[in-house]
Amino acid sequence: MDEILNGLSIILIFSGLIFFMGASVGLMRFPDFYTRMHAAGKGDTLSTILITAGMAVQVLSHFDVVSLFVAIKIIAIAVLIMLTSPTSTHLLMKAGYDDGIDPVTSSDKDGIIDLGGPFIKGSQSGDSESKVKKKIPSKKKSAARRNSV
Amino acid sequence: MYRTLIFSFLLITWIILSGILDAFHVGLGILSCIFVTWLSSDLLFSNRSSRFGDRLKQACRLPLYLVWLLWQIFLANIHVLRISFSPRMREQIQPQIVRFRSGLKSDFEKYVLAQSITLTPGTVTLQINGDVFLVHAISDAAAKGLMGSMADRIRHVFSTD
Amino acid sequence: MKVFGLVAVFVVGLLLLSATQDFPSWGNPRSAASDGEVSSFYIEKTEAVTKVPNMVTAVLADFRGYDTMFETVVIFIAGIGIIAVLRNFEGSDSSIDYDNDDNGAGLLARFTCSLILPFIQIFALYVVAHGHHSPGGGFQGGVMLGASYILLALAFGLSKAKRIFSERRTMIFAVVGIFIYVGWGVLCLLLGGEFLNYSVLDSILPGDAMMARSYSMLVVEIGVAFTVTAIMFSMYSNLSTRGRLSKGL
């Protein structure tokens, strides 16, 4: 039983490390700060969840009340990071966008693409226009072009 | 009524944190929980008009959604992992900013949708203006994924029937 | 100028590094810090005399109570100093309405903060109350509690946090913290012991003299937590608004 739990926790921890490696490599290689944010925000969250889950399994391998509480605390860290990490990703990205850092876009995708909506079945308004892609010309097209891939 | 609920949540948290179950420490815990409830009970449960039965239903549906979300997070990470290790990365990403209307009514639904968008494949919420979401997507596939079932699922979780 | 700074930092760093040669080697039992009479007394007697498992807390709040009291006073003076330097009463006239400009950090930050804030606060109080058993105590818990209000001010705007922590109330809290600490010492004096000698308090506290010391440490830590919380928030609100106490960061 002990071996199984230990093996499970090692598998969880090392898969978390692989995802963290993805995040760290992505943070180095991606072209602009928006895409780097994707690597940071996502790889970070899942790897934290996996490693903390691994540690919780590890703590639970000699089971008593105290270690159960400690395991719950470790899971609480994962929940805390799952709540806060997307928020800080969003906030920092918003701060950059408001600051005027232009995103690197592919050559046919500058400006804002409208997907329409709403995407809820049975919602009455705006259905006729939904899912029609239309481009809105960007005010700073030249700047976006300069940065385009 | 909601205050009692918040108090019991906080007390459970205290007992888990403390791990010492003698009268002195639990008494301190009760005092602290009363203090925190008095200080900041207005922060939790911003919408106090809904009935408890509805809350209970929502609380039952939320774990199912979270399991689905965890699976989506896993897929998201595989996606980012593949992109960041691929040698021809620049051809695989088509960064773009898209916007759409979600059709969700309450603020908390929008919050859950925005957090889920940020956690799932290749998309990060950039701005929320009323009902309009501005989203940065890392590739075409990710942008198309936004039109999937997520908003519908959230609507289902927080619906009152 | 940058190069000059680099050179200065480098030279000072080299000096400090060269000083490390005089240190005792790591874990050396015969080093001055662990060989002395005082430290062996602490190590052997702490649990027997005070019934506190965490030696650091006992040394901090009991054996060296004077030191910690004046540390708290130092923090208080730091807060007062920041107010004296930064507080700007000119900006607070009603002609400029800064508060309207400060509406927090948006929907996501608001909801995330309101979901985690009560739990951060309960965690802070847990840290204060369990200084005896786990690392922690008044300073750490006070910092967490102050940070929770900084979080509130960042997410909802400073005006919301000021509803609970107005300037007047902040200073009252800071003073009350020190008052609890010093008052507890004076109480010892009144009961016939020395200043901050908690063992004479067993006549008014449940348990024997050792438990009285244990409980007294908790009281003292609560006082420290009051001061640290108030000064943390006061420092943030003064520094982030350039002393105007409006319009947040």
Add this chain to the structure above:
Amino acid sequence: MEIALMVAGICLFLMMIPIMCRIIIGPTAIDRIVAVNVIGTKTAVLLIIIGALFDNVSMFVDFAIAYAALNFLGSLAASRYFNRTRPAYGKRSSMEVKGS
């Protein structure tokens, strides 16, 4: 098991090195903050692993919770600071922000 944890901790630390490079090379201030944020999250995890190595998880997990909470405070403060100082950078244009 201890060896596995040791290896995991060392790997975690080694993978922080590219992120530290990102802190140094920037190019924007927000890049640096994102990198600091990631390192902060991982430090919380690293603290748990260190706790397991010292056989005292129940103590280190408290540090980790405090660290995770304060880390969020840091990124929230940074984002609000950049939103507030936007007029200092002038209008939306990428050139002025880079290298700041």
